[in-house]
Amino acid sequence: MSEVRSVAQRGDLFGQRVREHCAMQPHRRLDVLVAGCAQDGPLVLEHVETRATGADEDHPVIRRILEERADLASWSLGDLRCVPMPPRSYDVVQVSFLLERVRHAELVFDRLLQSLRPGGLVLLRMRDRGSAYGLLDRVTPSWLRGLLWRSLVPPGWPGPLPAVYEPLSSSDGLHAFCLSRGLMITDELRNTSGPARSRRIGAAAIAAISKLTNDRYPASHDEITMVIRKPQHHFARLI
Template identity: 45%
Template sequence: MPNVSTARERAATLRGVTDLRTPPTFDTDVFHERVREYADERPFERLRVLDAGCGRSAPLDLHPAECHVTGVDVDLAEVQAGVRARRDLDAWHLGDLRTVPMPPRVYDIVHASYLIERIPHAELVLDRFVAALRPGGLMLVRFRDRDSAFGRLDRIAPRWLRSILWQRGVPPRPVYERVASLAGMRAYCLMRGLVVVEEHTSAGRVTRSGTVVRMLCRAVAVLSRNRATSAYSEAAMVIRKPENRYARII
């Protein structure tokens, strides 16, 4: 008798359909849980992990999986300092993310946290991540959504207002290309034949920034007729590169 769940996943992959396992609510441990599940299915393998944006993000919780972690990020002074402070990286490369070393079909996990909203040519870089994944591998992406009220403020606000949004140190203005949104990432996955396993949203940045920022975000939502939502500011997605050789995969 054919495996029903495998057949469903294959069908979803061929259609490019989002196949959510959970409703869109935030869970800080979702990436760790998916890595643990992936490792449990491969008990005698040392997982290869690509940590993209490693200079400005916290390490991915990989315990108790045995892993080799390679970091990549843009080559900027502040990023270099962040990479050197990391103790979990076995190797790292800084430079243009369109050209830094990423061998094809090598990594079990690609982790990109708060990266795609801050870089140009984001889709091309995502294509490289997908190409670097083994069939069946997972891409774990977290980003601030350009379509949220916070994202819109961060894109267009003058420096003095961005200092209120960020409070401690104003980061360089992010690029926020179209793919840096839930709608943009869903469309990207559809076009590449990738399976969205889970997606979660959070108002984390807004919550941490205090009452003034919450009021500003609500005002932006009202003025935009909720096209820029104040319900969340960031999103996390678990994306699988299917093993089906007939899927539209790079």
């Protein structure tokens, strides 16, 4: 069975923000949509009843992982512009390493936001197209990524999944998107978690990209982590 990494079990930023959110509406079940559920498990919070639903692209690797999982109440695979996402049905939407690997990323993100209740949270993790890791990932031919995958990543890591990296998969892209839709970014962090870093050849390639681009594509991080809040008031643009 493939390893699943839960964002809340680390006691990190996501867990803290969701606990604060739950404190404002106690004794209510937390409905969570996990978009990109191949690489993250649903939130696990003590003393909080949670019902998690998964949604992702219909990819053989993803389908195989989800068929072995028991931590989702239900899940849907397919074109994320079309899969069932009832409007205003979730308190939290986890977007886990998804935006960098799908086409029409803005349309997909808009649909995810439509499924979020007013005042709800988006917990977002993605690879940064503006990092050395992101550049290397998106310029490496798919056949070569498939050939090298198992030698570059830890055992059990799902993939290789597509590497699309549309402009939204960057800090500037996300800030512009959120500004245009009246969303509030409450937290933003940059981390290193790319699986290829775990092997010497991958780390060397990332360092070389950074050096060749004069650090325009830095090796200092590869992941962008954000907490985004959907506005509560009626005069905001509701999406």
